[in-house]
Structures are given as structure tokens and as C-alpha cells.
Amino acid sequence: QKEVEQDPGPLSVPEGAIVSLNCTYSNSAFQYFMWYRQYSRKGPELLMYTYSSGNKEDGRFTAQVDKSSKYISLFIRDSQPSDSATYLCAMSEWGILTGGGNKLTFGTGTQLKVEL
């Protein structure tokens, strides 16, 4: 079983729809949660990061973390064709005392297509 599970999609939605993307994880040591967007043949681009349970909002994007359920979500409001990309969740252990830093464990990514 992978440490991070993510539905690969593809997910196709009409322009303007609300998109919900999700990941589950099994490692309780994960403390730091991120969402990256990756366009085809490009490197991942950081969208959101958080290190506490609850919601964090940035423009049209909301990241939600539920550590008790080991479940994270990314919501995209008013989706646009330019949002069409692969969305990767990523996680890391905080590693404060061990200096482990932010080595990331990624999900497989969900491919999203927003259609006109």
C-alpha cells in the first residue's frame, strides 16, 4: 500500500464548476501538506501549503486538512480551462529534531480537464 493515495482521474468538468480533489495518507508522521499543479512536460508548481488541520483559502483555491481522518482536499471554485493540469498532493514529516527537512511524498496526481 502506498503512503499517499490519490485518484488519478481523469476528471472532466465544465467551466465554472467547483472541483474537489482528494488524497488519503497512512503515515501519521506527515505534518506538512501541499498541493502542486503540473502542466504537461513541466515541473510541479506549488499552489497551496498548510501544516494544520482546517481550511486555508487563497483566491479560488481552498485546501482542507483533516489529520484525524488522514484526508486532505483541494477545492477549486469557478474552474477555468487554464486550470486543466495534473494536481499532485504532497506531504512531508516536519522533522524538527532530526533535521529531516521537507522530503516530499507525492500522490500519483489527478488529471483535471476543464471544458468550455
Next chain:
Amino acid sequence: DTGVSQDPRHKITKRGQNVTFRCDPISEHNRLYWYRQTLGQGPEFLTYFQNEAQLEKSRLLSDRFSAERPKGSFSTLEIQRTEQGDSAMYLCASSHRQGVRNTEAFFGQGTRLTVV
């Protein structure tokens, strides 16, 4: 500062040849990471450096792989005796650790390796 830079962007090599990739992190970032991403999968951690010290290596990093960061700035990843299974996108990321805090990791565009 234009972000994390990787060179080359694409590399096609014959099986058995050696290849070397270069990564220039964001200036002043003291942590540098290498990841590998195969088609349809999320990036997988390979190794990371803090300054010039290589602090962790994944078991994915076989003896044919070696990474260096000689002056704590740019890094190279060399693959010896390439195999077809090495075909992937090799991603570099950088972050900055100060005290007990890390910034988030920023990724480069990647080097796409094709072994024929």
C-alpha cells in the same frame, strides 16, 4: 532570480551510456532535492543535500546513480550505464532551512531522459 534551473531539458541516450544532469537552485536556498517522475506517477524522492552535504538517499538510488553538490550551490546527478528503466523526468527542487523552519520546495522544469 528566475527559480530553479535544470539543464538539459531533454536528453536522449543509448542504453549503456553515462549521462549527467545539472541543477541550479534558487540562490540562497541551502537545501536541494532530486526526484524522479515516471509517466502517470507522482515524483519520487531520490536524494537531498543541505549545503554540500548529502543527507539522505532513497533506496531507489542504485549504485549507478551519484549526486554531488560540491560547493553547496549547483548540483549534478549522474547515471552510469543507463538502462531503459531509467527513462523518466528528473526533477530538482530547492528550499531553505533556517533554524527549525523550512520554506516550501520549489521545483525546476525537469530533465526528461529517454534511454533507447
